[in-house]
Amino acid sequence: MLSLKPEEDRELRELLTKLAKDSKAKIIFFVDKAGQLISRSESPAFSSDDVTFASLTAGNVAASEALSKLLGESNLSHMFTETENEGIYMIVINGKYILVVIFDKRVSNLGIVRLKVKKYYAKILGIMERVERRIKEETMVSEAIDVDDIDLDSLFESGDS
Amino acid sequence: MPFVNFATKEINCKIVYYGPGLSGKTTNIKWIYDHIKPENKGEMITLATETERTLFFDFVPIEVSNVKGFKVRFHLYTTPGQIIYQASRKLILKGVDGIVFVADSQEERHDANLDTLDDMIENLRDYDIDVSNIPLVFQYNKRDLPNVLSVDVLRRDLNRWSRPDFEAIATKGIGVLETFKEITRQVLKTLKRNT
Ligand SMILES: Nc1nc2c(ncn2[C@@H]2O[C@H](COP(=O)(O)OP(=O)(O)O)[C@@H](O)[C@H]2O)c(=O)[nH]1
Numbered sequence: 001m002l003s004l005k006p007e008e009d010r011e012l013r014e015l016l017t018k019l020a021k022d023s024k025a026k027i028i029f030f031v032d033k034a035g036q037l038i039s040r041s042e043s044p045a046f047s048s049d050d051v052t053f054a055s056l057t058a059g060n061v062a063a064s065e066a067l068s069k070l071l072g073e074s075n076l077s078h079m080f081t082e083t084e085n086e087g088i089y090m091i092v093i094n095g096k097y098i099l100v101v102i103f104d105k106r107v108s109n110l111g112i113v114r115l116k117v118k119k120y121y122a123k124i125l126g127i128m129e130r131v132e133r134r135i136k137e138e139t140m141v142s143e144a145i146d147v148d149d150i151d152l153d154s155l156f157e158s159g160d161s
Numbered sequence: 162m163p164f165v166n167f168a169t170k171e172i173n174c175k176i177v178y179y180g181p182g183l184s185g186k187t188t189n190i191k192w193i194y195d196h197i198k199p200e201n202k203g204e205m206i207t208l209a210t211e212t213e214r215t216l217f218f219d220f221v222p223i224e225v226s227n228v229k230g231f232k233v234r235f236h237l238y239t240t241p242g243q244i245i246y247q248a249s250r251k252l253i254l255k256g257v258d259g260i261v262f263v264a265d266s267q268e269e270r271h272d273a274n275l276d277t278l279d280d281m282i283e284n285l286r287d288y289d290i291d292v293s294n295i296p297l298v299f300q301y302n303k304r305d306l307p308n309v310l311s312v313d314v315l316r317r318d319l320n321r322w323s324r325p326d327f328e329a330i331a332t333k334g335i336g337v338l339e340t341f342k343e344i345t346r347q348v349l350k351t352l353k354r355n356t
């Protein structure tokens with residue numbers, strides 16, 4: 001099970017925020033291949049549904065990977081999508097994670113983004129490798145999660161069903 | 162694989178609704194989406210063809226907070242049922258924490274149920290997941306139709322691991338919530354076992 005400790009979360013977020021500044025990106029997401037949002041840069045100006053964005057990103061990368069396999073390519077490493085004003089650059093990290101950079105094409109460009117991502121790649125990977133090692137060594141995480149307390153009935157509008 | 166962030170106190174879990182084409186997977190998660198309080202849900206995404214058949218997946222994010230301050234996010238996915246989308250089905254299973262198998266109770270759809278179950282077991286195996294080891298719930302849907310098989314037959318042929326199972330009429334919301342609650346309960350239990 002993947003988990004982030006508060007200090008790991010902060011480290012990752014700071015790194016992504018720095019990368020966003022450096023590359024003049026609007027926002028950077030860090031997602032796992034199953035579609036879960038792991039972290040993002042601090043970009044208050046950007047508003048969108050992060051969780052949905054993460055899910056669609058992973059679906060997009062998974063489909064492209066399957067396509068490139070059909071073509072006989074071993075593995076997809078990165079991809080680029082653009083709208084009229086925005087560029088979305090996605091790169092697979094260590095076969096497990098996806099880094100997504102969204103930038104305004106009038107403010108930054110693909111060249112800069114790729115260059116800066118290259119520069120930060122090893123650091124991001126380093127954090128995640130450390131996290132993975134920590135998880136492996138840990139025999140017990142924490143009793144902090146008391147799932148019995150979760151009340152599913154409160155999720156639904158009353159009067160239904 | 163669930164993801165736990167101890168800084169933001171968030172837990173993410175992925176639940177996949179699996180089953181043959183037109184068995185009612187999309188109807189299940191649409192019903193859940195429509196009945197959940199606005200503050201507990203994100204945006205529903207449907208990647209469908211023009212004829213409303215699921216092309217890649219449907220997605221519903223649900224958030225629930227508990228008293229200890231943890232927020233649990235369930236990501237519900239459905240798979241496309243048609244045989245030709247085998248590749249897409251497999252992609253969606255990546256990182257799955259729990260599965261709802263939505264069977265079509267109609268007699269003429271039983272072969273499709275069986276084929277899809279085989280396909281699911283095989284896809285899970287490719288991800289090194291043993292079907293007897295993962296949270297799993299069966300739903301026998303479309304109980305309102307005249308030509309349905311008995312629950313005993315469905316259970317015997319599909320639910321070989323004696324997991325919790327439910328009859329449902331998803332279009333009326335019958336059995337939908339029970340199924341959802343059971344799979345979340347199982348998923349949360351494994352979370353506890355892992356931590
Ligand atoms: N009679 C009946 N029809 C249902 C039931 N559940 C779903 N359907 C219908 O079956 C069709 C396929 O449902 P859908 O949810 O799209 O199937 P999916 O391919 O599994 O996502 C739709 O026309 C639904 O309205 C049910 O319990 N009873």
Ligand SMILES: [Mg+2]
Pocket residue numbers: 186187188214215239240241242
């Ligand atoms: Mg569907």
